[in-house]
Amino acid sequence: LVARVIFLMYFVLTAGEWAIHRFLMHGKGLPGLLQPFTTSHVDHHLSVQQDMTLKKHEACEVYFSYFTTLGTFMALWEVTTLFGWLLGWTPMSPWAAIPSLFLALAHNAYWNKLHPDFHSAVDDSWSIYQGMPYIDALPTRNYIGDWLLECHVGHHAVGGVGNYNVVVPGFDHLVGTYYHRRVEDAAE
Secondary structure, eight states, X not given: OHHHHHHHHHHHHHHHHHHIIIIIISOSSOOGGGHHHHHXXXXXXXXXXXXXXXXXXXXXGTOOOHHHHHHHHHXXXXXXXXXXXXXXXXXXXXXXXXXXXXXXXXXXXXXXXXXXXXXXXXXXXXXXXXXXXXXXXXXXXXXXXXXXXXXXXXXXXXXXXXXXXXXXXXXXXXXXXXXXXXXXXXXX
16 A cells, blocks of 8 residues: 555656646746746746856746645645545545645755756755755755756756656656757757
């Protein structure tokens, strides 16, 4: 049971990260309330230079706020509860809420560590009152962190039409939006 819950939650998290990044952050013609998500992220892409640094340095372009943490938690909890119910598990039990909260906090902590690192944009003015802080102690300087950086560089290299998974890889591979940069591309 535990292995199924872990697999289910990882799948929900990788698919959710992909869908939010693909359709909300890169969405075109989104209605009123959703438009700021797209505008902010498109501004981020316009600010990224060839070396992945930012032309202008604004924390909102690289960090996720608590609003995002809450949205991640709610989406994980709701979808995991629904899938769990379909698999015959008791709905609305803490088995979905507690891991969903933990994963939402972990996802946003890693996003707020990796994404500023990717863009050399660590912002000391980002406050814990705004969102998960930059936690330097999180282990990201390793093979996985390097691979995630390469994936994110690929996301920007293809103009934001691939490599939507930033922290939780997997769904790009399943749906064919994974872009692997060739050696010639990386040298340019």
